[in-house]
Amino acid sequence: MTSLTxxxxxxxxxxxxxxxxxxxxxxxxxxxxxxAVLALDIHDGLKQQNGFVHGGVLAYAADNAITFAAGTVLGPAVLTSGVTISYVRPAVGATLEAEATVTSSGRRQAICRCDIYAVEVDGVRTLCAVAQGSVLTAG
Incomplete structure (x- = not known):
């Protein structure tokens, strides 16, 4: 894995x-x-009808965290080429954290894993979704 600063x-x-x-x-x-770790505060505007964070918000967080993690090895001109996500349990809490790591990279592509957690006010983290994505250089 190549590493930039x-x-x-x-x-x-x-x-x-x-x-x-x-x-x-x-x-x-x-x-x-x-x-890369992307975070956002959970509020009513991000929830679906049952009071859980909407799955689209979790997918957004995974996509962006994956792309930022890949950017650390490929540079800033990158685009997501694909993401898959599996929802483990409903997201409830104070904050959502998407923690992405590069699992493999080459000159033009990186593969990343992302774990998405709901975090309570007291810091307890609950895994809500797991994603994997591929990112390509944009040039």
Whole structure:
């Protein structure tokens, strides 16, 4: 796995330039070689009719965390080429965290795994979904 020097400030600017990420209140908590953690506060606007975080929000968090993790080894000009997600249990809590790691990378592609957790106010983390994605350089 090739490693670049991840620039957290640049990565946060890229996230802030994504209107949907701003809408849901996403923030980049960790951006280091081969790893990224995206977080967002859970509020009613992100829930479905049963009071759980909507599956689309979990998929968004996985997609973006995977792409940021891949960017640490491929550079900032990357695009997701595919994501699969398995929902383990409903997401309830105070915060959602998507923790992505690069499992394999080459010159133009990276494969990443992402675990999505619901985090309670007291810090207890519950695994809600598991995703895998591939990311390609955009050039």
């Amino acid at each position: 991840p620039d957290l400030r640049l990565a946060r600017k890229i996230l802030d330039d994504q209107p949907f990420s701003v809408l849901v209140g996403a923030r980049l908590e960790v951006f280091e070689p081969g790893r």
